[in-house]
Amino acid sequence: MLVRRASEALAGKELDAILAGCFEDAGLSGVLVELDRALDGGLERLRAGRELPAAVGETLLWYRPPGLACSLLVMVGLGKSSDWGPAPLYRAVAAAARQAARKPRRSVALDTSLVLNDTSVPTAIAAVLAGCQGQDLYRSEKKLFAFEELWLPVGSESDFRTGVILGESVNLARRLVDQPPNVIYPGSFAELAADLCREVGIECDVWDEERLEFERCGALLAVGQGSARPPRLLLMRYRGGPADQPPLALVGKGVTFDSGGLSVKPTEGMKTMKCDMAGAATVVAALHAAARLKLPVNLIGLAGLVENLISGSSYKLGDVLTSRSGKTIEILNTDAEGRLVLADLLDIAVEQGAAALVDVATLTGSCIIALGNHVAGLMGNHEGWCARVAQAARRAGEPVWPLPMYAEYAEQLRSSIADLKNVGEGRAAGAIVAAKFLEEFVRGRPWVHLDVAGPAFLESPKPWCDGATGAFVRTLVEVARQWTGRVEETAG
Ligand code: BES
Ligand code: MN
Ligand code: ZN
Numbered sequence: 196m197l198v199r200r201a202s203e204a205l206a207g208k209e210l211d212a213i214l215a216g217c218f219e220d221a222g223l224s225g226v227l228v229e230l231d232r233a234l235d236g237g238l239e240r241l242r243a244g245r246e247l248p249a250a251v252g253e254t255l256l257w258y259r260p261p262g263l264a265c266s267l268l269v270m271v272g273l274g275k276s277s278d279w280g281p282a283p284l285y286r287a288v289a290a291a292a293r294q295a296a297r298k299p300r301r302s303v304a305l306d307t308s309l310v311l312n313d314t315s316v317p318t319a320i321a322a323v324l325a326g327c328q329g330q331d332l333y334r335s336e337k338k339l340f341a342f343e344e345l346w347l348p349v350g351s352e353s354d355f356r357t358g359v360i361l362g363e364s365v366n367l368a369r370r371l372v373d374q375p376p377n378v379i380y381p382g383s384f385a386e387l388a389a390d391l392c393r394e395v396g397i398e399c400d401v402w403d404e405e406r407l408e409f410e411r412c413g414a415l416l417a418v419g420q421g422s423a424r425p426p427r428l429l430l431m432r433y434r435g436g437p438a439d440q441p442p443l444a445l446v447g448k449g450v451t452f453d454s455g456g457l458s459v460k461p462t463e464g465m466k467t468m469k470c471d472m473a474g475a476a477t478v479v480a481a482l483h484a485a486a487r488l489k490l491p492v493n494l495i496g497l498a499g500l501v502e503n504l505i506s507g508s509s510y511k512l513g514d515v516l517t518s519r520s521g522k523t524i525e526i527l528n529t530d531a532e533g534r535l536v537l538a539d540l541l542d543i544a545v546e547q548g549a550a551a552l553v554d555v556a557t558l559t560g561s562c563i564i565a566l567g568n569h570v571a572g573l574m575g576n577h578e579g580w581c582a583r584v585a586q587a588a589r590r591a592g593e594p595v596w597p598l599p600m601y602a603e604y605a606e607q608l609r610s611s612i613a614d615l616k617n618v619g620e621g622r623a624a625g626a627i628v629a630a631k632f633l634e635e636f637v638r639g640r641p642w643v644h645l646d647v648a649g650p651a652f653l654e655s656p657k658p659w660c661d662g663a664t665g666a667f668v669r670t671l672v673e674v675a676r677q678w679t680g681r682v683e684e685t686a687g
Contacts, residue, residue: 196327198320198355201346205304206233210265210346214291214323215306217242218276219249226307233262238270248272251283252290252658269294271309281592284315285322289659292326296339304346316350318592320358321365321669322659328366330373330662360487361672365665367391368473368480372652372663376452376469381419381500384451384472385427388479388498392431395486397496402428410543414518414535417526419501421456421509429479430543431496433486440680442493444549445482445671446540448533448556449475449500456503456529457511464560470663471533473651474555475500481671492678495547499536503529515613519543520636523613531618533558534632541636551580551682552642553674554633555667561625562598562646568653570594571667572646574630579684580641587673593666595645598627605631641682645670 205213206229215230217223223231223239231238237260241247248255253272260268271291274283288309295303303323310319327341347355371379371387379387385401392399404425407416412428419426429449432442450471454460460468475498482496510516514526519539533556544552562572573588573595575581581597588595604627607619615635619628630644650666 196324196342196359197344198359199344199346200350201304201348204229205306205348206230206263208264208304210302210304211300212267212269212295212303213263213265213306214269214271214288214295214303214309216271216273216287216291216308217247218273221276226311230306230308234260235262237261250274252286254290254294254658256294267295281315281318281590282594285318285592286659288319288322289326292323293339293659296327296341299340300342302344302346303342305348307348310347310349313349313351313354316347316354317358317361320345320355321362324359324362325365325369325665326659328369332370332373357488360484361669364480364484364672365668367483368476368665368668369663371476371479372470372473374469379469379472380424380451380502381427381449382424384449384475384500385429388429391479391483395483397482397486398432400430402430411517411519412539413516414524415499415501415539417510417514417516418503418532418535421506422502422504424502426499426501428500428540429475429496429498431482433482433494433496435485435489436491436493436680440493441548441550442495443675443678444495444497444544444547444552445478446497446537446544446552446554447474447476447478448472448536448554448558449498450533450536451500451502453503453530453532454505456532457505457509458528458530459505460530467652467654470652471557472500473557473647473663477555477665477667477671480665480668481675484668484672485675488672490675492675494675495544495549497540497544499540501536503532518636522615522635525610525613525616527616528618531629534629535617537633538636541633541642545638545640549640550680552637552640553584553645553671554642555645555647555671557648557651558646559626559629559648561622563649565598565626566596566649568649570596571650572626573597573643574600574627574646575643576600576634576637576639577641577682580682581643582685583677583682584643584674587677588670591669591673593650593670598630600627600630600634604628608632
């Protein structure tokens with residue numbers, strides 16, 4: 196999609212669609228006045244009749260509006276003006292784009308009511324790109340079509356480029372997650388990722404089974420051992436910063452399908468489990484964006500790719516594994532596999548010299564019970580680093596909420612036969628107990644864990660998105676953008 200600056204007023208411009216927004220509570224003051232004038236008071240009449248959309252992402256389609264040279268005007272609700280920020284902006288713009296994208300369109304413009312100022316330009320562009328991509332990968336009749344040109348009233352060439360790169364990376368992560376598990380498995384994911392890295396000059400090592408054994412990745416290997424598809428590990432390096440800048444590590448859970456293993460999931464819980472590699476997809480997509488944006492920082496990316504399946508060679512309840520760190524783990528539930536994969540990844544990240552870590556994982560159903568589907572759980576071992584990552588998420592408009600990490604939560608992980616067991620007692624605070632397990636493997640380095648089990652994948656479509664969401668790609672890019680090589684005690 197080509198992004199261009201619209202210098203003249205939109206009203207007289209030949210366009211296939213205009214996307215505009217209105218607040219629930221602000222009337223037609225300010226930026227909508229010009230549009231309303233072109234429509235000869237048409238918007239005001241709609242408002243008076245209470246026909247304008249209100250809630251974020253609600254839309255009204257006006258075909259061939261008189262006074263405008265466009266075939267479609269999409270009005271989208273922006274919610275309450277007091278709640279305005281990057282999160283509603285992203286949703287509203289994506290929802291408007293999604294409506295317009297239901298048929299092929301050459302030129303589409305964003306009205307000033309959607310991009311009020313330069314700071315929102317990259318987010319708005321990313322949202323347009325995301326809005327135009329659905330999960331119709333294998334449908335003969337596509338449901339959505341990307342625009343050829345997008346016109347904006349504000350923004351610089353560099354904002355445009357940033358927005359396109361962010362949007363393309365979000366869509367890259369979404370495509371990887373939406374791909375079915377017979378297409379995306381550890382080997383195919385690794386090949387795709389290696390190609391993507393090559394494109395943009397990221398170094399990428401793919402560890403096969405033999406290398407994983409040589410590296411003593413006993414926890415990751417155990418999870419993958421029931422599958423006919425052998426596991427892989429991706430170790431990626433982006434060197435954009437000064438040679439002496441210690442790297443930031445981005446770590447992703449890449450379970451390409453989670454059947455639960457011998458602790459098998461019921462059909463309802465299993466049917467979306469192709470999304471269990473969303474963390475790995477997020478990390479690959481964020482690194483790809485960082486490299487294209489030429490961010491002046493050093494990054495390590497790690498992804499652990501396995502299938503958690505059932506066969507005569509599956510790992511079993513009661514098995515004791517030796518993780519790469521040397522810590523032994525008693526397996527009491529084979530469906531708590533993500534933490535085992537991450538245990539080895541985090542150990543490698545620390546060994547590779549990471550000065551700080553962020554992991555992204557669809558780790559627990561408990562996190563969805565705690566926070567719902569649209570908020571990620573944020574846990575960590577360092578207040579300043581947690582605040583940094585939370586601030587980046589706020590800027591990206593991707594909601595996170597902290598969960599407490601009291602030492603008591605780890606007591607449940609004591610085993611009588613090994614150093615740790617892989618699940619706690621019962622279901623209480625499952626998301627936190629999982630995070631306490633991960634903490635055992637970061638050797639005290641500043642570390643943040645994002646549990647994205649809820650936000651990664653939409654089971655039912657929303658006006659702005661369906662299927663995989665690409666959530667936290669933009670947050671990770673923002674964290675990378677802010678990386679200085681060290682972690683302050685508190686966020687500045
Ligand atoms: N991949 C799942 C978590 C998940 C659930 C992701 C729903 C996305 C949507 C994870 O591996 C899992 O099964 N977790 C278990 C852990 C339990 C057995 C301790 C859970 O949360 O139920
Ligand atoms: Mn599981
Ligand atoms: Zn899982």
